[in-house]
Amino acid sequence: MDKFALFLAFLWFLFFIFLFIQLVEYIKYKNWLKEIEKKPPPKKILDILNNIKYYTLLPKNLKKVMNFKIQIFLNEKKFIGIKINITDEIKINIAFYACLLTLYAKYFCYPNVEYIFVYPSTIVKKEIEKYFANQEILIEGEATYDTVLIAWNDAKKEIKSCRGNVIVHEFAHEIDYSDGNIDGLPPLDSEKSKEFAKIMFREYEKFKEKTIKGRFLGKYHLINKYATTNKAEFFAVMSEYFFIRPALLKKHFPDIYKELKTFYKIDTYKILGENNVC
Numbered sequence: 001m002d003k004f005a006l007f008l009a010f011l012w013f014l015f016f017i018f019l020f021i022q023l024v025e026y027i028k029y030k031n032w033l034k035e036i037e038k039k040p041p042p043k044k045i046l047d048i049l050n051n052i053k054y055y056t057l058l059p060k061n062l063k064k065v066m067n068f069k070i071q072i073f074l075n076e077k078k079f080i081g082i083k084i085n086i087t088d089e090i091k092i093n094i095a096f097y098a099c100l101l102t103l104y105a106k107y108f109c110y111p112n113v114e115y116i117f118v119y120p121s122t123i124v125k126k127e128i129e130k131y132f133a134n135q136e137i138l139i140e141g142e143a144t145y146d147t148v149l150i151a152w153n154d155a156k157k158e159i160k161s162c163r164g165n166v167i168v169h170e171f172a173h174e175i176d177y178s179d180g181n182i183d184g185l186p187p188l189d190s191e192k193s194k195e196f197a198k199i200m201f202r203e204y205e206k207f208k209e210k211t212i213k214g215r216f217l218g219k220y221h222l223i224n225k226y227a228t229t230n231k232a233e234f235f236a237v238m239s240e241y242f243f244i245r246p247a248l249l250k251k252h253f254p255d256i257y258k259e260l261k262t263f264y265k266i267d268t269y270k271i272l273g274e275n276n277v278c
């Protein structure tokens, strides 16, 4: 065998070693999935989950899906604390509300999202405006293609007060993003998407018009005005109401409630009832 043939054989050998390692990793991962599907999560996860009232109210079948998904989420996502120590409480709360939105899809775990940056309090973001000087804006969270930013103090306050939920909000953006466009239209087949757009955007336009003209807002005064920013924000804010304050949404915006119920394949009103629980 000449040197070149030896070199080629060596490359093939490396290639098969690489394939073998990949295969072993894949089998290990599949076995791990089977294992976590059968068993409840470890006690330290379960203890924190049981402190989340929403979790305790989930019906048995959804609790089982949550137990499964939350472990995948915690295993796959990289949590990075900016001037804050990432605790189990932070990780599990973020994972819980992120997974809550996708209980309809057992194996969906935000494949785009790689990082979750957690800040201790409201984030100061410098916006460079085209014609104006640099502006500072305050944000509670942000969702980009592969990263979600969460201001933990704001998230924690909202979890207690049930007024909104920045975690639900940002992950609703990620769902919206998962079809490649952040446009207020989550992935749906074309027929359903038409109906969804018709109902959602009709309400969005009405709300926006009333807000701009400063007219009597009527039932829209119940909704956070941030929803009128654009269609994507409308979807994210309405998703917050759907998951955190379903009674309000169902009573005053039954069409939106129905569309979101069809999309998220969960009846949050049935779970939470008249009370705000979070």
Ligand SMILES: [Zn+2]
Binding pocket: 169, 173, 232, 233, 236
């Ligand atoms: Zn938003």
